[in-house]
Amino acid sequence: MxxxxxxxxxxxxxxxxxxxxxxxxxxxxxxxxxxxxxxxxxxxxxxxxxxxxxxxxxxxxxxxxxxxxxxxxxxxxxxxxxxxxxxxxxxxxxxxxxxxxxxxxxxxxxxxxxxxxxxxxxxxxxxxxxxxxxxxxxxxxxxxxxxxxxxxxxxxxxxxxxxxxxxxxxxxxxxxxxxxxSLTHLPTISTTKLEDELSKASADLLAVYDVGQGNANALLSTKRYREPGVPTHYYDLGAGVYRNKHTTPHPLAFCFTKKPSIILSHWDADHWAGAYAVTVNNAYPALRCKWIAPLQAVGPLHIAFAIDVISNGGEFLIYTPHPGEIGNATLSPYRRIRFMLGNGRDRNGTGIVLAVEEPDNVPARSWLLTGDCDYLHFVKELKPLPPVGLVAPHHGANLDSKSPVPTPPGGVTYKRLAYSFGPGNKHGTVQHPTSQGVTLHNSADWDHNYWNLVTPGFPTAGGDVLTTCEHAPGTSRGGALIGWDKPPTGFLAPCPGLCSAPLNQS
Known part of the structure; x- marks a missing residue:
């Protein structure tokens, strides 16, 4: 390593x-x-x-x-x-x-x-x-x-x-x-093969983990035969790094019981560095998993990481679809995952976006996983169903002023917007979530309740919002757990490594 x-x-x-x-x-x-x-x-x-x-x-x-x-x-x-x-x-x-x-x-x-x-x-x-x-x-x-x-x-x-x-x-x-x-040194995966991979997922619950200033989401099952609470697929496996290293919980834990595949939204280190924050018996279980990531321009850090995965017995596959191609993976008769690459120009705007959807439900609905990709770069093309679960792009950072923030279905009483950020994070003098990013979401029918939209991040927001932490002087930390119809209750994950901090069951 x-x-x-x-x-x-x-x-x-x-x-x-x-x-x-x-x-x-x-x-x-x-x-x-x-x-x-x-x-x-x-x-x-x-x-x-x-x-x-x-x-x-x-x-x-x-x-x-x-x-x-x-x-x-x-x-x-x-x-x-x-x-x-x-x-x-x-x-x-x-x-x-x-x-x-x-x-x-x-x-x-x-x-x-x-x-x-x-x-x-x-x-x-x-x-x-x-x-x-x-x-x-x-x-x-x-x-x-x-x-x-x-x-x-x-x-x-x-x-x-x-x-x-x-x-x-x-x-x-x-x-x-x-x-x-160059990522061209690595094997590729087609849209058809990625559909096959994602069709193995369970999506009864969506977890948004507390990893500090980073992103890590997982699709979980509540069915006994699928070992309830064990992730079948991760979407990002991040941690706070560099100037935000202090935001990452210590120790940090993830569940690798079923050796889940990891879909990497894009190549920013705070979306994959959790692979090195978790050891089991002095080994790194994430490096033995299958990783799938988009073809993007990268530097020495990223290639060294990808080849480290391969050297440790894992797989690293690069997703290279045709321009504008949209994948569709069937999970069950009533649930699917549609996915695409954002059509922006930079790394954030060309990441993999997932929409977990229930098209036949009344009302039709989705969970939307965005990585750091602005809605401007995928909503018009992907046309995701109205979300009842949404992970805000880029930890709640500024969006394009014309970004089409998705609104939840009308009339639903349960809907959750999750912000994944680290306490006291800094990017120069910028801190996530930003007033601009929060205000745009609030204007799209996502109720931020106790948050001051000018200075968001403290205290616990309530309303439709879940967060992985609070800024000082707050003390609340823990991942968010999102269901389809109501807040998950009575759910205990059998895997002791599910998360380093409690999941907020709401």
């Missing part, structure tokens, strides 16, 4: 940066916007450039100077992977780098990013950045052209201040890095 994924045995134990690379290859990961402050938090995944250049001279899989040779070596690796191919990323020094960029400032010689107030333009800019590589110079002292950043040596580690400046690598190096760090 790459040391970047290690989680300390004790929550207060610190693992500082012991080595700071002087040069790194970086790929953009994501951004968070603070429109009021006119600033943007930018995050990048890094690999030590000196290490990669030296290793590439001996290992064709890592040769960024010869893209065609690297591509050929990876083709051979893909052929051998089912038989125990080696993990070329186990010793790779990888890092996360974060810094804030103020309005009007340029990024590594590129034109300035759009205004922090223009969410749609910024989303498009993020999509463009996801396709680029950068070469960074890193120093422990400020110099001409350097900007202050935070360097993280691991998912659950504390950062060290660093000063960076960057440039674009040569076109050959860019091609070589893209050849090394």
């Amino acid at each position: 790459n040391t970047h994924f290690h989680r300390n045995a004790h929550p207060n134990e610190e693992r500082p940066v012991t080595h700071m690379p002087t040069r790194a290859y970086a790929r953009f990961d994501h951004l968070e916007v603070d429109a009021r402050a006119g600033s943007i938090l930018l995050a990048f995944d890094l690999v030590d450039a000196q290490w990669l250049d030296l290793e590439g001279q001996q290992e064709p899989l890592l040769d960024a100077e010869r893209p065609d040779a690297a591509a050929k070596a990876w083709s051979e690796w893909k052929r051998l992977a089912p038989y125990g191919a080696r993990n070329p990323f186990e010793a790779m020094p990888i890092y996360r780098l974060e810094f804030e960029l103020h309005h009007g400032h340029s990024l590594f010689g590129l034109p300035p990013l759009p205004s922090a107030n223009d969410s749609r333009a910024l989303s498009n800019a993020a999509a463009d950045l996801e396709q680029m590589w950068f070469e960074l110079e890193i120093n422990n002292q400020r110099g001409p052209g350097f900007m202050l950043a935070q360097l993280y040596p691991g998912l659950f580690a504390s950062p060290r201040p660093a000063f960076v400046k960057g440039k674009m690598p040569s076109s050959r190096k860019n091609k070589g890095l893209s050849a090394i760090f």
Whole structure:
């Protein structure tokens, strides 16, 4: 296992940066916007450039100077992977780098990013950045052209201040890095095969787990012959990481009794890092499961994770449907799961979205699982049935102002909107859930009851809303459990690892 994924045995134990690379290859990961402050938090995944250049001279899989040779070596690796191919990323020094960029400032010689107030333009800019590589110079002292950043040596580690400046690598190096760090090395799964996989699910209850600032949902059965309370499928298996590592419960637990498959909505680390937050007998059971994820532009961190799963005996399949294709998996005569990729441009907007539906019920209804995908990128095409269970996109972050927030069926008395976020989470100066995101949902007939829509997140909302925590000075933590017709009562899960905190049975 790459040391970047290690989680300390004790929550207060610190693992500082012991080595700071002087040069790194970086790929953009994501951004968070603070429109009021006119600033943007930018995050990048890094690999030590000196290490990669030296290793590439001996290992064709890592040769960024010869893209065609690297591509050929990876083709051979893909052929051998089912038989125990080696993990070329186990010793790779990888890092996360974060810094804030103020309005009007340029990024590594590129034109300035759009205004922090223009969410749609910024989303498009993020999509463009996801396709680029950068070469960074890193120093422990400020110099001409350097900007202050935070360097993280691991998912659950504390950062060290660093000063960076960057440039674009040569076109050959860019091609070589893209050849090394690509999801095309992994086997694929078709829509038909994913329909077959999801048809094995039970969906009597929907669990939204308390994983801190991250997302993890599961479909559960209440039928005795299916072992009630044991997840049949997870949708994301996240945890709070990097600047939000403190939000993740310690210890964290998931149930792997039936070795459930894990549908990964998209590649942000807070949607899969729970795989490294749970150990059983010093092993990581999530790494032995089947993972299914969308084809997206990724960096060193994500490829290292996927190949770690394969190296531990799990499967990693990449979902690559035709544009606009919608899958339909039949669970029972009265229940189905329809799914698609969002039609946005950036990673959040192209994730896998699931609608668990009961079309013949009166009224017809659904549960809607969104990951970080704005409704704008799937509702018009997927046309999900009105939800009685809805997991808010992106932990309740800002949505496009024209986002078509789904409304629940008319006349129902039981409906639940879940927000998955960590206590005191921070993204620069932004905190989830945001006033804008909450207000849009409240306007779509989701009653937030006790929440102040200007400062949401405390106290317990009540009304139609369930949350995995409260912000300070709150103390409430625990996953949400959602039914179809009424709050689940008298439900006790037989699996002791169902969740690290109690499920709110409502």
